[in-house]
Amino acid sequence: MSFDLTIMIAGEAGQGLNTLSSILLKMLAQSGYHLFASQDYMSRIRGGHNFTKIRVSNKPLYSSVSASHLLVALNQESVDLHLNHLSSPSIIVHDLDTVQVNKTGEICDIAAPIRKIAVDSGNALYGNSVVLGILTALLKLELTGLTDILKASFVKKAAKDRKGNIKAATEGFRYLSDNFQNLNIPLGRVKEKNRMLISGTESIALGMMAGGLRFISAYPMSPSTGIFTYITSKAGRLGIVSEQAEDEIAACNMAMGASAAGARSAVTTSGGGLSLMCEGISLSGMAEIPLVIINMQRPGPATGFPTRTAQEDLDLVLHIGHGEFPRFIFAPGTAEEAFYTSIKAMNLAEKYQVPVFILGDQHLADSYVTLDRLNANKVKYKSYLAENGALKKPYLRYKITRSGVSPLAHYGQDKIHFIVDSHIHTEDGHISEEMNVAKKMVEKRFRKLNGMKKEFSGPQYYGPKNAKTLFVSWGSTYGAVRETIDCLLAEKKSVAMVHYNKIWPFPVEESIEILKSRKDICVVENNYQGQFERLLQRETNIKTGKPVLRYDGRPFDVQFIIDMFEKRQK
Amino acid sequence: MTQENLFHSSGKPAWCPGCGDFGILSSIEDALVNSGKKPHEVLIVSGIGQAAKLPHYINTNGFAGLHGRALPAAFGAKAANHHLQVLVTSGDGDIYGEGGNHFIHAIRRNIDITLIVHNNQIYGLTKRQASPTSDLGMVTKTQPNGVSTIPFNPLAIAITLDAVFVARSFSQEKAFTTQLIEEGIRTPGFSLIDILQPCVSFNTINTYKWYSERVYKLDSSHDPADKLQAYEKSSEWGDKIPIGILYKSARKTFLDDQFKPKDLPLFKRKTRMKEIISLINELY
Numbered sequence: 001m002s003f004d005l006t007i008m009i010a011g012e013a014g015q016g017l018n019t020l021s022s023i024l025l026k027m028l029a030q031s032g033y034h035l036f037a038s039q040d041y042m043s044r045i046r047g048g049h050n051f052t053k054i055r056v057s058n059k060p061l062y063s064s065v066s067a068s069h070l071l072v073a074l075n076q077e078s079v080d081l082h083l084n085h086l087s088s089p090s091i092i093v094h095d096l097d098t099v100q101v102n103k104t105g106e107i108c109d110i111a112a113p114i115r116k117i118a119v120d121s122g123n124a125l126y127g128n129s130v131v132l133g134i135l136t137a138l139l140k141l142e143l144t145g146l147t148d149i150l151k152a153s154f155v156k157k158a159a160k161d162r163k164g165n166i167k168a169a170t171e172g173f174r175y176l177s178d179n180f181q182n183l184n185i186p187l188g189r190v191k192e193k194n195r196m197l198i199s200g201t202e203s204i205a206l207g208m209m210a211g212g213l214r215f216i217s218a219y220p221m222s223p224s225t226g227i228f229t230y231i232t233s234k235a236g237r238l239g240i241v242s243e244q245a246e247d248e249i250a251a252c253n254m255a256m257g258a259s260a261a262g263a264r265s266a267v268t269t270s271g272g273g274l275s276l277m278c279e280g281i282s283l284s285g286m287a288e289i290p291l292v293i294i295n296m297q298r299p300g301p302a303t304g305f306p307t308r309t310a311q312e313d314l315d316l317v318l319h320i321g322h323g324e325f326p327r328f329i330f331a332p333g334t335a336e337e338a339f340y341t342s343i344k345a346m347n348l349a350e351k352y353q354v355p356v357f358i359l360g361d362q363h364l365a366d367s368y369v370t371l372d373r374l375n376a377n378k379v380k381y382k383s384y385l386a387e388n389g390a391l392k393k394p395y396l397r398y399k400i401t402r403s404g405v406s407p408l409a410h411y412g413q414d415k416i417h418f419i420v421d422s423h424i425h426t427e428d429g430h431i432s433e434e435m436n437v438a439k440k441m442v443e444k445r446f447r448k449l450n451g452m453k454k455e456f457s458g459p460q461y462y463g464p465k466n467a468k469t470l471f472v473s474w475g476s477t478y479g480a481v482r483e484t485i486d487c488l489l490a491e492k493k494s495v496a497m498v499h500y501n502k503i504w505p506f507p508v509e510e511s512i513e514i515l516k517s518r519k520d521i522c523v524v525e526n527n528y529q530g531q532f533e534r535l536l537q538r539e540t541n542i543k544t545g546k547p548v549l550r551y552d553g554r555p556f557d558v559q560f561i562i563d564m565f566e567k568r569q570k
Numbered sequence: 571m572t573q574e575n576l577f578h579s580s581g582k583p584a585w586c587p588g589c590g591d592f593g594i595l596s597s598i599e600d601a602l603v604n605s606g607k608k609p610h611e612v613l614i615v616s617g618i619g620q621a622a623k624l625p626h627y628i629n630t631n632g633f634a635g636l637h638g639r640a641l642p643a644a645f646g647a648k649a650a651n652h653h654l655q656v657l658v659t660s661g662d663g664d665i666y667g668e669g670g671n672h673f674i675h676a677i678r679r680n681i682d683i684t685l686i687v688h689n690n691q692i693y694g695l696t697k698r699q700a701s702p703t704s705d706l707g708m709v710t711k712t713q714p715n716g717v718s719t720i721p722f723n724p725l726a727i728a729i730t731l732d733a734v735f736v737a738r739s740f741s742q743e744k745a746f747t748t749q750l751i752e753e754g755i756r757t758p759g760f761s762l763i764d765i766l767q768p769c770v771s772f773n774t775i776n777t778y779k780w781y782s783e784r785v786y787k788l789d790s791s792h793d794p795a796d797k798l799q800a801y802e803k804s805s806e807w808g809d810k811i812p813i814g815i816l817y818k819s820a821r822k823t824f825l826d827d828q829f830k831p832k833d834l835p836l837f838k839r840k841t842r843m844k845e846i847i848s849l850i851n852e853l854y
Contacts, residue, residue: 202853210843217646238842238846241836243679246671253636253643254642254643255646256646258647262835412611417630418632422634
């Protein structure tokens with residue numbers, strides 16, 4: 001029997017929400033459940049209201065749903081804010097003394113003496129371990145699974161705290177088992193199978209590293225910081241040099257210096273930082289220096305919503321950098337796709353000597369999902385640096401070729417030296433004011449597009465072949481749109497979807513082929529102007545219907561899309 | 571014995587006749603030859619401006635990048651290949667104005683590069699506007715009432731931030747400049763050589779004559795290890811302007827912990843797939 005349960009853990013920053021959620025996620029993943037977890041947090045260190053939603057099922061999941069079945073309320077505010085958004089029936093777990101629930105509808109109120117158990121176990125700070133014990137019993141998971149994780153997570157803590165937390169968890173487990181024996185929770189059994197739990201942040205970072213990343217420079221900015229810190233934490237192990245730059249301008253130019261010297265380089269940032277990199281990206285275009293730019297979007301303009309999600313930077317990355325030059329833009333939809341796309345991005349930047357953008361967002365970065373595996377060998381690292389023997393002398397850094405791609409040397413090769421240059425330049429990289437040189441060089445750079453268009457697969461189709469209504473997703477909207485399709489198909493609607501990961505060079509012919517005979521096309525995206533929709537219309541000359549847009553900083557879910565879609569039909 | 575100058579380029583610099591840049595170019599060539607470097611072992615990074623065109627006029631590797639951004643690019647290149655001898659040559663507007671922030675942080679980072687600033691106290695390429703080092707009162711079209719902004723003192727700032735090697739020269743003193751560049755190249759860490767250089771087209775105040783009457787070479791009475799003395803010398807300006815090594819302070823360079831001199835450079839390292847697979851396995 002299939003099941004689909006959503007657990008919400010809510011409280012304020014500083015209450016240990018992240019640790020609690022990640023331990024629960026780990027237990028559920030190790031027990032073989034399919035998971036999708038998204039985070040909603042405020043841009044502050046303490047206080048505010050934060051929550052994590054964990055969806056648990058026996059089938060693969062791609063997004064969050066709006067209503068929760070089980071609320072773990074770490075403070076009163078959590079009950080007040082979410083009580084009306086719980087499914088019916090539902091369960092609330094909270095501390096007996098500090099949080100009150102005015103029961104409305106079918107709510108099972110588990111008012112547990114969390115604080116008391118924690119204090120009795122040695123410290124009021126052990127409260128979250130009590131909660132974990134309660135949840136373990138409630139979800140009918142093994143207590144040993146929890147205690148093993150606690151032992152491992154507190155391995156660096158004092159023995160007193162390790163033991164105290166385990167005692168608190170055990171007492172929490174016992175409390176629930178003793179007092180709520182007959183509570184029925186709609187969570188079925190699954191075959192015991194240890195699943196991988198991965199966030200978009202981790203998958204992009206791992207992909208970049210598998211793609212041969214050698215040098216990374218960045219300035220911290222939510223929601224991209226996690227990728228930078230993850231790579232930095234593994235830099236020693238992987239032989240990567242990582243440097244926190246004084247600003248994004250420096251970060252971008254550092255990466256290009258490293259890249260020109262032969263090291264695969266990338267920067268991570270978000271919209272505001274990307275704006276500062278604008279000129280540097282233009283240099284990458286002119287000097288033909290490989291560069292991977294990871295831009296994790298958040299709502300703007302200006303500071304916007306630092307910790308929330310949006311797809312507002314598409315127009316920016318399509319045009320960023322003065323002057324004209326070819327570029328790649330990818331917008332992976334899932335953690336799995338993000339991993340393989342990131343490897344490819346590293347390869348393609350070097351192959352074509354162009355800037356390559358990965359356009360993610362907070363929703364992709366901070367969501368966790370279970371996967372069966374990631375195959376690090378599916379997309380292979382391939383070097384495009386030309387070694388000395390393969391280089392013709394005299395070496396011309398910007399040799400005009402039919403493909404537009406010149407042989408790529410690096411500094412330091414015996415008897416070869418060259419200059420990379422930001423001006424209009426000759427084949428040997430020196431400044432030129434000649435109109436013919438300018439024309440030939442512009443054409444050379446744009447000839448790369450012929451090859452670039454053939455790289456990477458076009459849009460992905462999901463659903464019945466001749467569906468009347470076609471939903472379109474790009475980037476992280478993939479998950480919610482995919483589940484919308486499943487939901488509407490179950491209602492016998494004629495729907496399908498097409499997902500764009502490769503956004504530029506735009507897959508024009510493939511798109512026309514898919515879109516031309518559709519009655520209704522509905523683009524779903526996290527912005528106000530329908531940026532992708534306009535791009536799609538411009539490139540294909542095919543009229544689309546009214547898009548489904550969301551621009552309140554929150555990710556889509558199935559219910560939101562269906563509600564908007566139905567309104568649109570009227 | 572005179573060594574063959576492999577760095578000399580047959581290309582003609584697009585500088586004004588009589589420009590101080592010619593002297594600096596020739597000093598850089600001599601310093602590189604004297605250091606025993608081969609053209610493929612050297613990288614010269616620059617930004618934008620007349621001085622920043624120098625990589626185009628010398629036979630070696632070049633990175634002619636963006637206005638103000640030479641130092642970050644030089645850092646990246648040095649990190650990618652620590653075997654490269656990396657020099658940065660650019661002007662006062664480029665390094666101290668547009669790239670002022672990078673100047674500060676490059677010194678803090680202490681990357682092993684030699685920064686040569688062609689300091690002519692004026693913007694040349696954009697035809698005569700004040701630069702960060704223009705003297706008070708200089709009248710230009712964009713400072714019609716005279717410069718009222720206190721001049722930037724690069725040497726004092728470099729000393730404050732404990733730059734490893736801080737020197738000043740005058741472009742006409744070619745042999746002296748060559749020696750300073752040579753020592754800058756030899757010194758591990760961030761070396762600043764600020765070279766006073768007349769702009770014959772636009773700076774009618776700070777001319778060859780003006781500098782010649784004022785500069786004097788620091789003698790053995792100056793101890794470059796003495797920070798306070800270095801400070802005093804760095805603020806000497808007007809009737810007498812000291813040239814020479816103002817300050818020296820050895821410390822660890824940015825890459826010292828990551829690379830031994832003989833190590834394979836970063837860009838040659840293999841992708842450690844086994845480590846990546848084990849990172850993936852840690853996610854279970």
